[in-house]
Amino acid sequence: MDLMIVDKEAMRALVSALMADYRVVGPQAKGPQFAFGPIADPGELRLDYNTTILPPKKVLQPPQERLATFVRGGEPHVDPVIEAGPTVLFGIHTCDLHAIRLLDKVFSEEYPDAHYLERRRQTVIVSLECLEPCDEYSFCKSMGTLSADEGYDLHLTDLGSTYAVTVATEAGKQLLSRYGTAREAADADARRLDEVLSVKEPKFTYRLDFDAAELPAMLGAAYDHPLWDELGERCLACGSCTNVCPTCYCFNVFDEVNMALTEGERLRRWDSCQLDEFASVAGGENFREARSGRQRHRFMRKGKYIYEKFGELGCVGCGRCVRTCVASISIVDGFNAIHETAVGGNGQ
């Protein structure tokens, strides 16, 4: 991979130039927080952000999208709709990068999802190295997502007055040469990058009390753990945790018709396993009725089920679910509590 150097002023110019040909989506201020949104002015781009309310999955799997349009009368027919356009996802942190790598697997394996994959194909990813922990909620270091060596086209590291730009793909190379002004990194730049990365690492703390690789087996033995009832008592079943999760991808599909009832759209919208009706069928049976069981399902998906299906843990340690939960349910504290009783139970 090539290492290039771009001055900060030149980075603004790069973003500005990209806006002519791409929808550029990056972090912006939103009240006291940050959110990913389309950049209309390079000055809006806040690469100094800590974290965002929603993860960048909303660009690749929008909260709501059209899957098809249909005509009901006469000779009824359904026509697919693929909502995609050239996009640069600019400034995403490595936790979210790991999450997108997982979503890529989810939507490409077995039955490929053309809607997601076409958006993904048209998206260039420019990621950004975190040099400071975002806040007390994140646990990226424990989940091994503090850095990334794949999943991006370009990867930026702030070196002070310049950005070090790691060029990982041909698309990234083209983007940089066509829209930006960059020079090849000198030995001094490479040394400076190493120094910045080595200073960064100790600033982040491990928040899991054990190796994340133990999660699948640990959870496998924790199906009847008392924690689930405790969480079920506190959970309000609002679905915020899954909405803000960068790896939650479950969805609902429904139809909307016009007033004349002659034509309509088939829509897909984010859904949440935490909501009461998620596993209920028309006959009235609800196969995951208790909130305790729904919280257990979320923990199991993040630490076990997704790993078993895709070979990657379903949690990247971004901390968003912990940060957003009005009932203060923490997946890190939950994992640690299970680990503590597991260790205690073994008499160790």
Next chain:
Amino acid sequence: MTTSIYIPEMARLVDVEPVTETEKLFTIELPDGRSLGHAPGQFVMLSVLGVGEAPISITSSPSRSNGSFQLCVRRVGDVTNALHAMQPGDQVGIRGPFGNGFPMDKMRGRDILFAPGGLGLAPLRSLIGQVLDERDSFERVIILYGAKRPGELLFRDELEGWVTQDDVECHFTVDCDAEQWDGDQGMTCNEGVITTLFPLITVDPRNTIAVTCGPPIMYRFVLMELLDKGIPDTQIYLSLERRMKCGVGKCGHCQINNLYCCQDGPVFSYAQIKGVEEAL
């Protein structure tokens, strides 16, 4: 044009027949007389445009497809109520077939014991038809079928046909109102839940494959009867129902712990799910 796995193909209702007060049998043809190409036990995602999409098991056997397939549907939710209002000639959307279906290769050469309850006969009928059309490939065929009331027994004509077949052993029961049973041709109907039929039969447990489907409350009692007869858990199959929005392992609704009902199922052996707490 990029193809999307979520786009249904329009198919025509060629026949709509009432089965009970709440169930109808829909015969459906794909364009150009194309076969659905399903296996017994699979399901389709059925769309009524403007209302939505729902998973429905295929009730006809591949051996009787004749360029069409059948769905036996209870009027219970938005999509199924809308479907019940449709007429021959109307069009529905079809995606699939999806799911694993029954393991036919493991079943051939064996005694087959069917134990459906109520609407659970609908998915099992695809297998019963296939077994009867390949009758020489199987040993004994036993059907124990129960419903709440006589009027809720599905496919009365076919039940009567099975009774008259020397190579099919049938026992029927209803939870109550058995006196309203108007079967003839030697048909009798027991009164009591489906478990009351099991003492009427003896089986060779090593050579028997049991297949059951019914309301959630039924499974545990039927499983106890089957295990009591000595049938190994690897030879007991269940077809499970779940909410589904995609049918292809993405939407998450049908997950049963780590299993996806739409892809890993809907047919599971009891051995496969007896440690899976969310299964029943």
